[in-house]
Amino acid sequence: MTALLQIKGLGAGYGRADVLHAADLAVAEGGVTALLGANGAGKTTTLRAICGLIRRSGSIRFGGAALEELSTEDIARLGIAHVPEGRGTFQRMTVAENLNLGAMSRRDTGQIKADMTKVYDYFPILEERRAQVAGLLSGGEQQMLAIGRALMLRPRLILLDEPSFGLAPLVVRNLFAILTRVRREENVAMLIVEQNAALALALADVAYLLETGRVVLSGAAGAFAQNERVRSAYLGA
Numbered sequence: 001m002t003a004l005l006q007i008k009g010l011g012a013g014y015g016r017a018d019v020l021h022a023a024d025l026a027v028a029e030g031g032v033t034a035l036l037g038a039n040g041a042g043k044t045t046t047l048r049a050i051c052g053l054i055r056r057s058g059s060i061r062f063g064g065a066a067l068e069e070l071s072t073e074d075i076a077r078l079g080i081a082h083v084p085e086g087r088g089t090f091q092r093m094t095v096a097e098n099l100n101l102g103a104m105s106r107r108d109t110g111q112i113k114a115d116m117t118k119v120y121d122y123f124p125i126l127e128e129r130r131a132q133v134a135g136l137l138s139g140g141e142q143q144m145l146a147i148g149r150a151l152m153l154r155p156r157l158i159l160l161d162e163p164s165f166g167l168a169p170l171v172v173r174n175l176f177a178i179l180t181r182v183r184r185e186e187n188v189a190m191l192i193v194e195q196n197a198a199l200a201l202a203l204a205d206v207a208y209l210l211e212t213g214r215v216v217l218s219g220a221a222g223a224f225a226q227n228e229r230v231r232s233a234y235l236g237a
């Protein structure tokens with residue numbers, strides 16, 4: 001498999017504090033990579049570094065492009081959609097307005113309507129609520145809206161930060177079933193950060209374990225789920 005995203009020696013941090021130390025990581029074209037680790041390991045920081053939101057060093061290659069040279073806007077325009085922690089939807093705007101914002105940087109405007117229909121097909125509740133402001137949606141619906149908005153970019157890669165956070169188990173299962181469908185039907189790669197390691201490993205092909213800003217383990221998601229260290233620390237086995 002060709003790597004769509006290839007990260008080598010990634011360092012990143014806030015102010016003078018370094019959080020990531022020479023992390024290597026890859027996401028294959030159309031593949032799903034899971035990034036696991038304890039609280040504070042640097043998972044969110046990795047996603048922010050890829051998007052250019054924070055100071056970073058090292059090499060981040062996406063397709064043929066060197067992301068470390070680019071602005072956040074240009075990185076989005078290349079096809080990387082970020083679904084941040086806390087979802088980042090515009091609370092006072094309607095569902096439909098939020099989805100349209102996701103398509104803002106696109107040039108192929110003729111396809112936007114068809115993509116909106118597709119998002120409504122994945123998330124029928126969003127179509128029902130399309131005229132409602134995002135702030136009135138449930139947590140699960142807001143997460144669906146955030147993922148729907150990311151899909152409106154027609155991304156080649158979606159960065160998902162803890163999509164299960166704060167959601168009831170049934171809602172989480174439903175959400176991951178939809179993500180499984182998205183990965184099957186769209187040629188989109190995903191890099192997913194999750195506390196729910198079992199769900200993330202079921203969705204992913206490849207996984208990485210971060211500990212205090214360093215990659216300490218990587219491999220096929222299936223083998224990861226069998227690894228003693230991962231099982232005892234992250235799978236509750």
Ligand code: ATP
Pocket residue numbers: 014017019037038039040041042043044045046
């Ligand atoms: P969690 O699951 O708790 O979100 P994480 O693996 O995503 O953990 P990060 O959010 O990347 O961890 O945080 C890594 C380190 O960076 C932590 O020590 C955290 O305190 C620090 N950090 C995160 N955001 C900032 C910030 N905006 N300014 C300063 N330090 C930060």
